[in-house]
Amino acid sequence: MDLMPYFYRAYGLSISSDFRLPPLPERAATALVDLTIRSGQLPAKPPMVPSKAWRAGLQAQFAQTDQHHLWLDWPPLITFVARHGNELIVDTAQTDDQVLSLFTLSEALGLILFQKGYFLLHGSAVRLSDGGVVFLGEPGAGKSTTVAAFAAKGAGVISDDMVCIRPGPAGDHTLIPAFSQVKIWQNSVDGLALPLDSMTPVREGINKFSWHESFPFDEEPVPLKQLVVLLPPNTPGSITTPVLSSQVPVELLHHFPLPDALLNGLELKKCFEQSVAIARTTPLFRMSRPATFTDLYSFVDRLNATP
Template identity: 60%
Template structure:
């Protein structure tokens, strides 16, 4: 049976996909940088548990070299990323929203890693033609912060995973992902978002996708600043600079893919890329605004300072 592909663009890549990816921008049929298809995934080396969860499932990971990575979401599906240009999905699932949810997360992240991009678990905006990144542990408020900026018309670069292109002697560039912000019910209510612009996300009964009316950046922008969001502190909301020597460890704490991926040569390369970012980009730790009015104040302050 002939396979039908739909063509999209995201993360600076042209993608030909056998499964629907509704949040991506469609493009005419063309040569592709990445093929996403269904198929039988060969037996992997021993799978190891990871820190990665999605829809309540804990992913397991394996690799045989830098060319083949397995990401197993039993009993739903298994992915294999091959050579940075092919993502194979082994599943009997037919729910398009579920397939897109798992594909456009850590699975496509493995492809981006194979292509040599520097990845961080965070969200990013384009402010005055500069990229600002917000890192933080799950629940730190990364998506909520980006949504607060988006409410004021600031373009979004990415939500959940930040993709950075590094070139020798040049400033790091943030590569736009796709137009979507995922928000829990309390953030939707606190930001007073119009629910007619939102759609439920399969990750939780009270999680929603803001997609249609989000201003989205479509071209890469230079990385200007990184914030690590920490628990709210009523007494202190001043950004605290992090020493350049500490940045590689800080970045490692916000690596979005399985930790076991970073061994040997790949770990060395990740630290080298961390150092390149640290050489030119300041990182600050910031107590997350404790209330939504204070979050809006922070938005206005940052807009005025950059």
């Protein structure tokens, strides 16, 4: 593995890495680094528990030795330890940059964001004229496809797969942009008539592609405007149904993207308090996903036209 440092930016963090992290564009070297990603041999693993995180067909194992050392293991491929919110140690024999990036820029990076105190959701988000809209849902709900449709219509992408929220003390919650990438399956590429020649295959699926750098993306934080839970098409009683603010915290915790074992004691209390603060000022709706790609584009047009 080439240990020459590479410099990047994602989730508002200046990052130094021992290895390349495509699709992040490389930056000029800087002495002010928020996160160091380094290769290293880790000690013997502590007892691990299975997590809900899957990547490239592998289930992650999780352990926490203390609040400053969080382990994420994808046996037999790669092991991460997040330390103090500013260092991610990577233990692997893997040398393929695409594979390393796939695992690093996911739940492993999420552990760092968690240690930094951000509120995280498994979802995707877009920037509209007056703020950001977050799309939540179960795997396969169409979150990435929905964001790709907005991007194709000129809306700015904030994040895909993991949403990072900085809670504000006065209800001024903001979305922290991730990086310029949307990962979508071949049928969505075809159905949305997206430019396949601007995409690269990803290692999560034979027919899955990374679309990046050819749609609007801005690194500046965006005010959080709205949350939407996507449900299967034509779900009875779910077309833009508002969720009571008292029910929003439980809904948000359901979409926590990291191992549930993290949510215990003081961390669970903090996460719940953050979700309550978000619920006070941010509306959440349940909505049936548009049934066709034509309907999806019509939905995008309507939301883009909303003042």
